[in-house]
Amino acid sequence: MKITTYIPTAQLKPFIKDYKIIESQYDTTNQVVPNASFALAFRLSGQISYINNDRSVDLPNIALSGLRKSVRFIHYKKNSGTLIVSFSEQGLSAFFRQPLYDLFEQTVPLDHYIPPATLALVEERLAEMSNNQLRIACMEEFLISILINRTPDLLVTEAIHKIHSTRGNIRIKELAAALCISQDAFEKRFRKVTGASPKQFSQIIKMNAIVHQPNPASLLDLVFENGYYDQPHFNRDFKLFTGQTPTDFFKSPSFW
Structure with missing residues (x-):
């Protein structure tokens, strides 16, 4: 290919x-x-x-x-x-x-x-x-x-920046408060522009940060660093995202 x-x-x-x-x-x-x-x-x-x-x-x-x-x-x-x-x-x-x-x-x-x-x-x-x-x-x-709209939503732009800066590990309630907007209004505005809820978007950013990093020395450290409380929950999310277990994926990741 x-x-x-x-x-x-x-x-x-x-x-x-x-x-x-x-x-x-x-x-x-x-x-x-x-x-x-x-x-x-x-x-x-x-x-x-x-x-x-x-x-x-x-x-x-x-x-x-x-x-x-x-x-x-x-x-x-x-x-x-x-x-x-x-x-x-x-x-x-x-x-x-x-x-x-x-x-x-x-x-x-x-x-x-x-x-x-x-x-x-x-x-x-x-x-x-x-x-x-x-x-x-x-x-x-x-x-x-x-092309019909050349002006980005600056509030959503700032939200995306904050989500990336935390590698997706951010509470949506705290994010909305930092942007001085109610959580309900923020979520509606974010979904309209990005096509995902802030929580879904943050999860995608979090998992992308995980799979694009070099082979981790400790999977358990990876679990806790990314806000998970147990490895089975992490493993389920990881397999949904990649189609493989963390161990199998990091042996030879092949994706784009």
Whole structure:
């Protein structure tokens, strides 16, 4: 499997983390752990599916995926390719007015949000492009055309910063108080922008910090450092997030 990453232009950088073009010459399954970004996938060639309870489910040609708390296994058939747009943590709200929280743990066809005729033109143009750089340029042109809100929610921006600074180990009541807003109002505002509750978002940040660190010397230390009171609870959350036990995962982590 070949994964090539492209950086967005300055105009889209506040909203887009990066673009990835994934090309697979052989049948392969990729392990995708959750992160705090929406993802938009355009299938360029072949057939791509995800494994759900040992059942293969074909992905739509153009799919929008919300935030997740559980690992996902994506299967690429031989000679498959896809272009993935990874949004910044508030980025998707700049393109759509619809509520984003309904997308938590969901993957839906993009034509739920964009007219099918518009998407058909984008697919046609992508198919005509002779190289990946031109495909990225085509994608950026499409994204700029649907950009509706260039102003981030500064309160949510500050909340995200505080969650990251604590590696997700933060009480939501204390976070709302620090931002001088009621907890109920804060949670509604946060969900609207990020597509997850503050608690769900913090858990994703916490688990990402755990799985991206070097092989820990002591799993028990890892448990208590991250606010868990016992290892079985930690193990359950870890396996949900990665699909593996901590011991197996840290032997040879393989994900993106």
